Amino acid sequence: YFQDDPMSRLELTKQALSLNEELGDRRGQAIQRGNLGASWLALGELALGQRNLEECLRLARASGDRPLECTAVCNLSLLAFLQGEPVRAEALAKAALEAASAVEAHAMEVGALMYLGNAELCLGRYDRASQSFERARTLALELGLVLHHEAAAGLARVALAQNDACSALRHVEGVLAHVAAGGTLEGADSAIVVELTCYRTLMSNRDQRAAEWLERAYTQLQARGATISDNALRQAFLENIPSHREVTAAWLASSAAAK
Numbered sequence: 001y002f003q004d005d006p007m008s009r010l011e012l013t014k015q016a017l018s019l020n021e022e023l024g025d026r027r028g029q030a031i032q033r034g035n036l037g038a039s040w041l042a043l044g045e046l047a048l049g050q051r052n053l054e055e056c057l058r059l060a061r062a063s064g065d066r067p068l069e070c071t072a073v074c075n076l077s078l079l080a081f082l083q084g085e086p087v088r089a090e091a092l093a094k095a096a097l098e099a100a101s102a103v104e105a106h107a108m109e110v111g112a113l114m115y116l117g118n119a120e121l122c123l124g125r126y127d128r129a130s131q132s133f134e135r136a137r138t139l140a141l142e143l144g145l146v147l148h149h150e151a152a153a154g155l156a157r158v159a160l161a162q163n164d165a166c167s168a169l170r171h172v173e174g175v176l177a178h179v180a181a182g183g184t185l186e187g188a189d190s191a192i193v194v195e196l197t198c199y200r201t202l203m204s205n206r207d208q209r210a211a212e213w214l215e216r217a218y219t220q221l222q223a224r225g226a227t228i229s230d231n232a233l234r235q236a237f238l239e240n241i242p243s244h245r246e247v248t249a250a251w252l253a254s255s256a257a258a259k
Helices: 006-023 026-042 046-063 066-082 086-102 106-122 126-143 147-161 165-180 191-204 210-226 231-239 242-258
Strands: none
Touching: 006 026, 026 046, 026 066, 046 066, 066 086, 066 106, 086 106, 106 126, 106 147, 126 147, 147 165, 147 191, 165 191, 191 210, 191 242, 210 231, 210 242, 231 242
16 A cells, blocks of 8 residues: 555455455454455445445444444445445445544544535535535644645635635645645545645636646556556546546646647
8 A cells, every 4th residue: 555556455455355254354354345445446446346345334333343334434435426426425424424423533534524525515515515624624633634635625626616716725725835845645545636626726726836736646647557557447547536537638638738
Protein backbone atom coordinates (compact mmCIF):
# COMPACT_ATOMS: atom_id res chain seq x y z
CA TYR A 1 0.00 0.00 0.00
CA PHE A 2 2.68 2.51 1.02
CA GLN A 3 4.79 1.64 -2.01
CA ASP A 4 1.76 2.32 -4.23
CA ASP A 5 1.91 -1.20 -5.69
CA PRO A 6 -1.76 -2.20 -6.11
CA MET A 7 -1.11 -5.53 -7.83
CA SER A 8 1.22 -6.83 -5.10
CA ARG A 9 -1.18 -5.54 -2.47
CA LEU A 10 -4.02 -7.44 -4.12
CA GLU A 11 -2.07 -10.69 -4.37
CA LEU A 12 -0.79 -10.53 -0.78
CA THR A 13 -4.29 -9.79 0.52
CA LYS A 14 -5.63 -12.83 -1.32
CA GLN A 15 -2.90 -14.95 0.29
CA ALA A 16 -3.70 -13.54 3.74
CA LEU A 17 -7.40 -14.30 3.25
CA SER A 18 -6.60 -17.86 2.18
CA LEU A 19 -4.45 -18.40 5.28
CA ASN A 20 -7.14 -17.00 7.58
CA GLU A 21 -9.71 -19.30 5.99
CA GLU A 22 -7.37 -22.27 6.46
CA LEU A 23 -6.88 -21.35 10.13
CA GLY A 24 -10.58 -20.76 10.68
CA ASP A 25 -9.86 -17.23 11.92
CA ARG A 26 -13.20 -15.49 11.38
CA ARG A 27 -12.02 -12.05 12.47
CA GLY A 28 -8.94 -12.35 10.27
CA GLN A 29 -11.20 -13.32 7.38
CA ALA A 30 -13.35 -10.26 8.00
CA ILE A 31 -10.32 -7.97 8.02
CA GLN A 32 -8.89 -9.43 4.82
CA ARG A 33 -12.29 -9.35 3.10
CA GLY A 34 -12.39 -5.65 3.94
CA ASN A 35 -8.84 -5.14 2.66
CA LEU A 36 -9.64 -7.07 -0.49
CA GLY A 37 -12.81 -5.06 -1.07
CA ALA A 38 -10.90 -1.79 -0.62
CA SER A 39 -8.22 -3.01 -3.03
CA TRP A 40 -10.79 -3.85 -5.69
CA LEU A 41 -12.48 -0.47 -5.20
CA ALA A 42 -9.18 1.35 -5.65
CA LEU A 43 -8.71 -0.54 -8.92
CA GLY A 44 -12.18 0.37 -10.18
CA GLU A 45 -13.51 -3.21 -9.97
CA LEU A 46 -16.71 -2.19 -8.23
CA ALA A 47 -18.61 -5.48 -8.38
CA LEU A 48 -15.74 -7.43 -6.79
CA GLY A 49 -15.32 -4.65 -4.26
CA GLN A 50 -18.98 -4.85 -3.30
CA ARG A 51 -18.94 -8.64 -2.93
CA ASN A 52 -15.98 -8.59 -0.54
CA LEU A 53 -17.12 -5.56 1.46
CA GLU A 54 -20.56 -7.07 2.03
CA GLU A 55 -18.93 -10.29 3.25
CA CYS A 56 -16.65 -8.25 5.52
CA LEU A 57 -19.69 -6.49 6.95
CA ARG A 58 -21.50 -9.79 7.54
CA LEU A 59 -18.51 -11.27 9.37
CA ALA A 60 -17.88 -8.09 11.38
CA ARG A 61 -21.49 -7.98 12.58
CA ALA A 62 -21.43 -11.67 13.42
CA SER A 63 -18.41 -11.14 15.66
CA GLY A 64 -19.61 -7.83 17.09
CA ASP A 65 -16.58 -5.95 15.78
CA ARG A 66 -17.96 -2.39 15.60
CA PRO A 67 -14.79 -0.65 14.32
CA LEU A 68 -14.47 -3.13 11.47
CA GLU A 69 -18.20 -2.80 10.78
CA CYS A 70 -17.75 0.96 10.55
CA THR A 71 -14.87 0.60 8.07
CA ALA A 72 -16.92 -1.75 5.88
CA VAL A 73 -19.95 0.56 5.87
CA CYS A 74 -17.74 3.55 5.05
CA ASN A 75 -16.33 1.73 2.05
CA LEU A 76 -19.79 0.60 0.98
CA SER A 77 -20.85 4.26 1.09
CA LEU A 78 -17.93 5.11 -1.19
CA LEU A 79 -18.92 2.23 -3.47
CA ALA A 80 -22.50 3.51 -3.73
CA PHE A 81 -21.18 6.98 -4.57
CA LEU A 82 -18.92 5.56 -7.30
CA GLN A 83 -21.91 3.62 -8.65
CA GLY A 84 -23.92 6.84 -8.94
CA GLU A 85 -26.28 6.05 -6.04
CA PRO A 86 -26.04 9.12 -3.75
CA VAL A 87 -29.19 8.30 -1.73
CA ARG A 88 -27.76 4.91 -0.76
CA ALA A 89 -24.33 6.48 -0.21
CA GLU A 90 -25.88 9.01 2.18
CA ALA A 91 -27.72 6.36 4.21
CA LEU A 92 -24.58 4.22 4.53
CA ALA A 93 -22.44 7.22 5.50
CA LYS A 94 -24.89 8.11 8.26
CA ALA A 95 -24.77 4.52 9.53
CA ALA A 96 -20.96 4.58 9.45
CA LEU A 97 -20.88 7.88 11.32
CA GLU A 98 -23.19 6.51 14.00
CA ALA A 99 -21.04 3.39 14.40
CA ALA A 100 -17.80 5.41 14.54
CA SER A 101 -19.23 7.77 17.16
CA ALA A 102 -20.42 4.85 19.28
CA VAL A 103 -16.92 3.39 19.56
CA GLU A 104 -15.17 6.79 19.61
CA ALA A 105 -13.25 5.97 16.43
CA HIS A 106 -12.59 9.61 15.61
CA ALA A 107 -10.48 9.04 12.48
CA MET A 108 -13.30 6.92 11.07
CA GLU A 109 -15.72 9.73 11.89
CA VAL A 110 -13.72 11.99 9.59
CA GLY A 111 -14.02 9.49 6.74
CA ALA A 112 -17.73 8.98 7.32
CA LEU A 113 -18.31 12.75 7.36
CA MET A 114 -16.43 13.07 4.07
CA TYR A 115 -18.56 10.38 2.41
CA LEU A 116 -21.68 11.99 3.84
CA GLY A 117 -20.68 15.38 2.48
CA ASN A 118 -20.02 13.95 -0.98
CA ALA A 119 -23.44 12.29 -1.06
CA GLU A 120 -25.22 15.41 0.19
CA LEU A 121 -23.44 17.54 -2.39
CA CYS A 122 -24.46 15.15 -5.16
CA LEU A 123 -28.07 15.41 -3.94
CA GLY A 124 -27.93 19.21 -4.01
CA ARG A 125 -28.15 19.56 -0.23
CA TYR A 126 -25.51 22.27 -0.12
CA ASP A 127 -25.97 23.48 3.46
CA ARG A 128 -25.80 19.94 4.83
CA ALA A 129 -22.79 19.13 2.67
CA SER A 130 -20.96 22.23 3.93
CA GLN A 131 -21.71 21.27 7.53
CA SER A 132 -20.42 17.73 7.00
CA PHE A 133 -17.22 18.86 5.29
CA GLU A 134 -16.62 21.54 7.93
CA ARG A 135 -17.06 19.00 10.74
CA ALA A 136 -14.66 16.67 8.93
CA ARG A 137 -12.11 19.47 8.46
CA THR A 138 -12.25 20.57 12.09
CA LEU A 139 -11.92 17.02 13.44
CA ALA A 140 -9.12 16.14 10.99
CA LEU A 141 -7.16 19.21 12.10
CA GLU A 142 -7.63 18.24 15.75
CA LEU A 143 -6.35 14.74 15.00
CA GLY A 144 -3.51 15.92 12.76
CA LEU A 145 -4.86 14.05 9.72
CA VAL A 146 -4.07 15.10 6.15
CA LEU A 147 -7.76 14.53 5.46
CA HIS A 148 -8.32 18.17 6.39
CA HIS A 149 -7.09 19.03 2.88
CA GLU A 150 -9.73 16.73 1.39
CA ALA A 151 -12.40 18.32 3.56
CA ALA A 152 -11.31 21.77 2.40
CA ALA A 153 -11.58 20.54 -1.19
CA GLY A 154 -15.08 19.28 -0.37
CA LEU A 155 -16.07 22.75 0.81
CA ALA A 156 -14.65 24.17 -2.43
CA ARG A 157 -16.79 21.76 -4.47
CA VAL A 158 -19.89 22.92 -2.62
CA ALA A 159 -18.98 26.52 -3.44
CA LEU A 160 -18.37 25.66 -7.10
CA ALA A 161 -21.75 23.93 -7.29
CA GLN A 162 -23.26 27.22 -6.14
CA ASN A 163 -21.24 29.21 -8.70
CA ASP A 164 -19.22 30.90 -5.96
CA ALA A 165 -15.70 30.73 -7.39
CA CYS A 166 -14.27 33.20 -4.88
CA SER A 167 -15.37 31.14 -1.87
CA ALA A 168 -14.10 27.99 -3.55
CA LEU A 169 -10.66 29.57 -3.92
CA ARG A 170 -10.68 30.66 -0.29
CA HIS A 171 -11.34 27.06 0.78
CA VAL A 172 -8.39 25.61 -1.16
CA GLU A 173 -5.88 28.36 -0.41
CA GLY A 174 -4.42 26.22 2.38
CA VAL A 175 -3.92 23.28 0.00
CA LEU A 176 -2.32 25.50 -2.64
CA ALA A 177 0.04 27.07 -0.09
CA HIS A 178 0.91 23.67 1.41
CA VAL A 179 1.93 22.21 -1.96
CA ALA A 180 3.68 25.41 -3.08
CA ALA A 181 5.83 25.18 0.06
CA GLY A 182 6.90 21.65 -0.89
CA GLY A 183 4.23 19.74 1.01
CA THR A 184 2.56 16.62 -0.32
CA LEU A 185 -0.88 15.05 -0.17
CA GLU A 186 0.51 11.71 0.95
CA GLY A 187 -1.94 9.99 3.25
CA ALA A 188 -4.99 11.47 1.58
CA ASP A 189 -7.75 9.04 0.64
CA SER A 190 -7.71 10.48 -2.86
CA ALA A 191 -5.05 13.04 -3.73
CA ILE A 192 -6.39 13.04 -7.30
CA VAL A 193 -9.78 14.32 -6.12
CA VAL A 194 -8.06 17.15 -4.23
CA GLU A 195 -5.92 18.02 -7.24
CA LEU A 196 -8.92 17.93 -9.57
CA THR A 197 -10.83 20.22 -7.22
CA CYS A 198 -7.92 22.67 -7.12
CA TYR A 199 -7.78 22.65 -10.91
CA ARG A 200 -11.52 23.27 -11.27
CA THR A 201 -11.39 26.04 -8.67
CA LEU A 202 -8.44 27.78 -10.32
CA MET A 203 -10.07 27.48 -13.74
CA SER A 204 -13.26 29.05 -12.37
CA ASN A 205 -11.15 31.95 -11.10
CA ARG A 206 -9.16 32.19 -14.35
CA ASP A 207 -6.00 31.59 -12.38
CA GLN A 208 -2.93 30.64 -14.41
CA ARG A 209 -1.99 27.96 -11.88
CA ALA A 210 -4.85 25.81 -13.16
CA ALA A 211 -2.73 24.23 -15.90
CA GLU A 212 -0.06 22.98 -13.49
CA TRP A 213 -2.68 21.44 -11.21
CA LEU A 214 -4.31 19.62 -14.12
CA GLU A 215 -0.90 18.35 -15.22
CA ARG A 216 -0.19 17.26 -11.66
CA ALA A 217 -3.44 15.28 -11.44
CA TYR A 218 -3.07 13.71 -14.89
CA THR A 219 0.59 12.78 -14.34
CA GLN A 220 -0.23 11.12 -11.03
CA LEU A 221 -3.19 9.28 -12.56
CA GLN A 222 -1.07 7.92 -15.41
CA ALA A 223 1.78 6.98 -13.08
CA ARG A 224 -0.57 5.02 -10.84
CA GLY A 225 -2.18 3.39 -13.87
CA ALA A 226 1.26 2.31 -15.10
CA THR A 227 1.75 0.25 -11.92
CA ILE A 228 -1.24 -1.94 -12.87
CA SER A 229 0.16 -4.72 -15.04
CA ASP A 230 -3.22 -6.23 -15.97
CA ASN A 231 -4.69 -4.39 -18.97
CA ALA A 232 -8.33 -4.96 -18.00
CA LEU A 233 -7.69 -3.77 -14.46
CA ARG A 234 -5.82 -0.71 -15.73
CA GLN A 235 -8.81 0.16 -17.91
CA ALA A 236 -11.19 -0.29 -14.97
CA PHE A 237 -8.96 1.96 -12.85
CA LEU A 238 -9.01 4.71 -15.46
CA GLU A 239 -12.64 4.42 -16.54
CA ASN A 240 -14.76 3.21 -13.60
CA ILE A 241 -13.83 5.90 -11.08
CA PRO A 242 -15.57 9.24 -11.82
CA SER A 243 -12.71 11.52 -10.74
CA HIS A 244 -10.29 9.57 -12.95
CA ARG A 245 -12.58 9.99 -15.95
CA GLU A 246 -12.89 13.72 -15.19
CA VAL A 247 -9.13 14.21 -15.04
CA THR A 248 -8.61 12.40 -18.35
CA ALA A 249 -11.43 14.33 -20.05
CA ALA A 250 -10.09 17.67 -18.77
CA TRP A 251 -6.57 16.79 -19.96
CA LEU A 252 -7.76 15.81 -23.43
CA ALA A 253 -9.88 18.96 -23.72
CA SER A 254 -6.97 21.12 -22.59
CA SER A 255 -4.61 19.41 -25.04
CA ALA A 256 -7.06 19.85 -27.91
CA ALA A 257 -7.52 23.54 -27.09
CA ALA A 258 -3.77 24.09 -27.10
CA LYS A 259 -3.38 22.76 -30.66
